[in-house]
Amino acid sequence: MKKIAIFASGNGSNFQAMVESVKNGTLPVEIGLLVCDRPDAYAIKRANREGVPTYHFSPKDFSGKREYETRLLAILQEFGIEFIVLAGYMRLIGSTLLEAYEGKIVNIHPSLLPAFPGKDAIGQALAAGVDCTGVTVHFVDAGMDTGKVIAQQAIDILPGDTSETLQEKIQMVEHVLYPAVVKKLLSEKKETIQ
Ligand code: GAR
Numbered sequence: 369m370k371k372i373a374i375f376a377s378g379n380g381s382n383f384q385a386m387v388e389s390v391k392n393g394t395l396p397v398e399i400g401l402l403v404c405d406r407p408d409a410y411a412i413k414r415a416n417r418e419g420v421p422t423y424h425f426s427p428k429d430f431s432g433k434r435e436y437e438t439r440l441l442a443i444l445q446e447f448g449i450e451f452i453v454l455a456g457y458m459r460l461i462g463s464t465l466l467e468a469y470e471g472k473i474v475n476i477h478p479s480l481l482p483a484f485p486g487k488d489a490i491g492q493a494l495a496a497g498v499d500c501t502g503v504t505v506h507f508v509d510a511g512m513d514t515g516k517v518i519a520q521q522a523i524d525i526l527p528g529d530t531s532e533t534l535q536e537k538i539q540m541v542e543h544v545l546y547p548a549v550v551k552k553l554l555s556e557k558k559e560t561i562q
Contacts, residue, residue, distance in 0.1 A: 380411025382455035385543035
């Protein structure tokens with residue numbers, strides 16, 4: 369079974385959805401670590417409750433991204449982490465982690481990328497007045513939500529939708545889509561020709 373780390377910065381509802389999928393047997397992975405860049409994030413409480421080890425850090429305690437990612441890489445290797453799932457981790461991944469985990473880092477974003485990348489994608493969609501947005505799961509590269517798209521699901525924006533109602537609809541989709549995509553990615557068999 370592949371050992372994954374989940375990176376989060378806030379509430380951690382997508383972390384929880386992965387945990388539930390592992391517990392009910394639909395996601396055959398081991399969640400070996402929760403990484404969090406905000407020591408007060410609710411995601412850490414969830415991990416403690418679920419018995420998932422955590423590593424949390426404050427970027428301001430380091431001289432920069434290279435220094436904290438070098439420390440992070442050592443921790444990930446110590447825990448035997450093979451794959452990284454970003455779930456509401458609100459930082460760009462730098463070259464230290466990208467090179468060590470090439471093609472093995474995915475992210476979920478609350479829009480139909482390439483529309484509305486970056487922060488507050490839900491607010492951006494509402495401000496633009498579009499009648500449809502959605503959820504994207506993609507590989508992570510050095511850009512802001514620019515990596516290769518793996519899966520997308522559209523969601524209608526209805527008259528009267530607010531950022532709260534839209535976030536609720538988006539997260540309901542995320543909590544089903546993300547574990548399913550991670551399962552598919554990690555169970556795809558690599559064929560070897562002998
Ligand atoms: C999720 O909706 C995720 O798509 C979004 O943050 C939320 C985290 O929720 N991510 C981004 O906006 C990344 N650019 P959670 O902490 O409850 O899982």
